[in-house]
Amino acid sequence: MNIVTRFAPSPTGYIHIGNVRSAIYPYLLAHQSEGEMILRIEDTDRARYVEGATELIEDTLEWLGLNWDEGPIVGGPNGPYFQSERKDIYHAWARKLIASGRAYADPTTPEEIAKYREECNKAKTPFLYRNYRPENTPEWEPGIPLRFKTEPKEYSWHDEVMGDMHAGPEVLDDIILIKKDGYPTYNFAHIVDDAEMGVTHVMRGVEYLSSTPNYLALYEALGLEHPKFVSLPHILAPNGNKKLGKRDGAKSVTEYRDDGVLAEAMLNYLACLGWNDGTEQEIYTKSELIQKFSLDRIQSSGARYDETKLLWLNGQWIRKIFTEQGADALYARTDGFWPDIAASATDKYKLQVLSIIYDRLKTLSDLRDMTAYFFSDPRLDLDMLINNKYLKKLSESEMEGLLKLTIAKLTDLESWDADSIQNALNELLADTGKKPAELFSLIRIAVSFAPFSPALHLTLSILGRDTSLARLNTVARNI
């Protein structure tokens, strides 16, 4: 039997770091065989529904490369894939339960229920609705919630991550199946949908672990085999021990895209947060993840989100793409990350800049702050020269002298390429008897006025002779 997994978010907002893993793992699992992943939108809570959230979710999955095989946009044989469009299906299943005496319309008002609950709290006994079942129940009709009539008993099951589980009757209750607005609850809808759609592995956060016995009871009453259960531990916020959520400032996944994080790095990081293949490998491509993923190596404890490691991984991926796929491949990803003043520069020039600066990038958006001096003359900041720790010993007239020597040397240079420039700089070192730290820092700063920059000969070669000499002259005149 082929593996069928699903990602079933409710359209209440963006997908963030804390919950995207429940899309990644189903994707990996389904694709390591001939299986498929379904995207199902669980939009039965009309109050929390957010316009546009579905598109946000789709955008996120597409960016990460987690294509779904069935669902919105792509369709499929088991649609519709929006729960709001499947009301009839839920009602049909609900009627089966009514017919078999396993569901009842519940006329009890929320106020009465609250009262029962309060009584139990006072008596310090656990509140179970099944102890308060109304004696006379009406015919089920719109406007009245439908409840499951549970049969308290023991349940044992296996969770692929948590192991063998067991629960007693004390957790079984008459859960609501259909709300008074006619929409099903999650508890009921997901069971029906997973069964109808042939889902074999239900992967979801551990918060559903406690509800599983109630689901087991429902599967039983519905005459359905239950799928395999895979409980995914929470991702914890950087601070405290709470699971990472929007309230903790969990950023949306696509916000990282805008910040210049590569999809490959994001997928790599998230997949390995709470899972590993037992080796010491750190960098995984998507196909390696698909190949190596396994349920039994998912961690059973929560994992803390660590942005520093994400950024490190992103730097690794930037370099990996550059060296393995070439400068053009990386350049193709940099659209929108250059400083505004680079707008008029040619692709060829920007590609050259990228080629000498890429190994300094943690994110693509670092380009914005790190490359400005390649596109326009930097603002003169003589203090930066005077206060530099390597240049402190030099007087201003010494600096001027060195700059003039440099200008003369570079003006006479026959060919303006990195190697020739390096040779000239080396000769200059010999001629002046200065240490690289002094001479190179002076030239580097004079030409960039940036706290750091790529290797000097590369920077000069890309800046070009005219620009380099003009900037050196400006500093020599003003110092």
Added chain:
RNA sequence: GGCCUCAUAGUAUAACGGUUAGUACAUCGGGUUUUCAUCCCGACAAUAGGAGUUCGACUCUCCUUGAGGUCACCA
């Protein structure tokens, strides 16, 4: 509170019941003709506590502690 889950360095993790408890990030040092970064080398740093089983426990059992989840007409 009831029920459930989890527990190796700051973080993420590795370790058929037998290793000097490994690796990566972070941190701190050092190296590569300037800086920043890359790359390389090195250092710091952990089995929550207590019983038990065993020749031997990170690993199995129990207790304690700590953390989390769940007890909705939300998912």
